[in-house]
Amino acid sequence: MVAILASYTVTPKEETPKGFLWLSDNDQLWRWSHTPLLYIYKPNHNNVDVHVLVETMRGSLGQILVHYYPLAGRLSWTKGCRLELDCNAKGAVLLEAESTKSAVELGDFSPNNESVKELIPTVDYSRPIEELPLFVAQVTRFHGSNVIAIGILWSHPLGDGSAAIHFINSWAKLTQGRTINANELPFLDRTVLKPPSHQPSRRFDHREFKPLPLVLGKTDNIEEQKKKTTFAQLKLTPIQVQKLRKNANKNAKSQRQYTRFEVIGAYIWRCASKARRELKENQPTAAKLNVNIRNRLNPPLPERYFGNALAPTVTPTCYVGDIISRPLSYTTQKIREAVERVSSNEYLRSQMDFIAKKERWDSIRTPYLERGEYRADVPFFGNPNIILGSWMSMPAYEADFGWGKPLHFGPGAVCPYDRAMISLRPQEEDSHGVDDVVVFLHFQEAYMQDFIKFFWEDIRESSCSTQAKL
Structure with missing residues (x-):
């Protein structure tokens, strides 16, 4: 072609x-x-x-x-x-x-x-x-x-x-x-991220680098790694996002309103738990996140720092039954706890110290699985877990090469494990400065249709096509 x-x-x-x-x-x-x-x-x-x-x-x-x-x-x-x-x-x-x-x-x-x-x-x-x-x-x-x-x-x-x-x-x-x-x-x-010579030894238990829960009855995740994933792009209007936030915040224990990312991430986790019908109610599950730390360090990283400034973090381990049956605020709070875990300079410096002292990088480095290569000693974020990421601060639609802003922006390949990236897309019509939220979802093919069904179940507005019209 x-x-x-x-x-x-x-x-x-x-x-x-x-x-x-x-x-x-x-x-x-x-x-x-x-x-x-x-x-x-x-x-x-x-x-x-x-x-x-x-x-x-x-x-x-x-x-x-x-x-x-x-x-x-x-x-x-x-x-x-x-x-x-x-x-x-x-x-x-x-x-x-x-x-x-x-x-x-x-x-x-x-x-x-x-x-x-x-x-x-x-x-x-x-x-x-x-x-x-x-x-x-x-x-x-x-x-x-x-x-x-x-x-x-x-x-x-x-x-x-x-x-x-x-x-x-x-x-x-x-x-x-x-x-x-x-x-x-x-x-x-x-070198602004180099640990100081006087930095003390690691002071925290870095759960984010420990293995995630396995499907009950399994001793490794090789079988899950072999399952095919597929892709879906789901668009939420500002009204739909506000509805989800209102639902999460009405039962919240926190006085601080939950963010769009926290609520949508929690909703995705819940839909994933519902879609995986074979999982039992007592199945442990967790969500892993990567958080931008540019302004979380003390002192903050310089403006326009060019490099990787993401800290991995993980939610407390929950049970599928609780994720499904309890109010959305329950799961949203778990997402917040994961984000807040990497909100202190002390924790982030401790995490960097942990990474620097790691002898085997394969045990923490995000895997790139070639076709046919399945290993139990590398991280895997799929069933019964999920990885969540935010592209909400990335102005991707500002890339104007002289032909106007892009009609479409998105990933160019399907991720080999369950992953959801939450992004923003400017509305075509006047939206008073409020963008649509787009979810780039990579999910096991066997469960994708159920995920989409549950995703729209609590949202009354029908979903619109997310593909650009040419």
């Missing part, structure tokens, strides 16, 4: 610092592979010349890499199985492509769609890690229309979602011919 017309290795347009860049303990937690993202655009003018577009993007990518020069480098391993970054300016990769299908023929942009995979560039992981580019972008023009897809591969050890979106938005801004202000430039020195 998609033909690659040209491939460019793009290096910084100016001389950049060379040598090895220390990666923090937070950078070590994530899979060393790439995160796939997909943007869809429909420029408001006809006869778009994709070659001219790519040439413009190629020039602006070289410009932005001057400021984000780590992205032009390559990863390598140290003796202690830590990742480090060689700032060797070998460059990022930009691909020009053309689809023989029209956007209408493609159907939708869900990662379940096999054709969508061709819109995402690929990396050959059989090659040594020192040869793998850290940023790859593919610009695809659809046949018979001016619809443009931009598929992104982003190396997670280089930065979290906030870092990735800020880079992509800055690249888009330069592509328009605009300038980047000094206060928009990234802060690249990760």
Whole structure:
């Protein structure tokens, strides 16, 4: 369906610092592979010349890499199985492509769609890690229309979602011919997260790095790892979100109102517990979260810190019967407790100390499971548990390359375990500044339809299509 017309290795347009860049303990937690993202655009003018577009993007990518020069480098391993970054300016990769299908023929942009995979560039992981580019972008023009897809591969050890979106938005801004202000430039020195020499030994019991509950009667999660996952995108209007919050807060013991993320995360956890019909009421279950800590440390991280600034945390272990039968406030409070666990500087520094002293990284590093590779000694977040994440602070729809804001933004692949990312999407009509909430859900295929049924069960408004119309 998609033909690659040209491939460019793009290096910084100016001389950049060379040598090895220390990666923090937070950078070590994530899979060393790439995160796939997909943007869809429909420029408001006809006869778009994709070659001219790519040439413009190629020039602006070289410009932005001057400021984000780590992205032009390559990863390598140290003796202690830590990742480090060689700032060797070998460059990022930009691909020009053309689809023989029209956007209408493609159907939708869900990662379940096999054709969508061709819109995402690929990396050959059989090659040594020192040869793998850290940023790859593919610009695809659809046949018979001016619809443009931009598929992104982003190396997670280089930065979290906030870092990735800020880079992509800055690249888009330069592509328009605009300038980047000094206060928009990234802060690249990760040694601000280095533990001080006088830091005491770990003081907390870090449950977030312990194995999550197994399905009752099982001794490992290998069987669950083998089950196929699928994807759904669910959109909540501001009115629907407000209804859920009102439901959660009316029985809340806390005087502080629950946030959108806490309530929606709790609701997702409850729907997942209902959908997994085989689970017994006394089945232990937990939700794992990754929390942005940029403003939770003392002192806070510098503005525009470029790197991974996420802390894993986990809810108290609950029972499926309680999650299903008790008020939504019960589950929402468990989500809040997980967030509050990583709200103190002391706990976060203790967590970093724990990571730094870890001898076996496989036991805590987020897995990247190749097809056919199933291991009991790596983390698995699926049935009977779930992982929750927030993209709500990420301005993904600000990535305007000169063709207007994207019609679609979302993941470019299906996650191999149960995971829900909660994001925001600006409403098309005037919404008085209130965005829709979008849930990017990865869930075991056998239970997905039941999940969707239960998801809408308590929400009276019918769900609207979340796919962009072309």
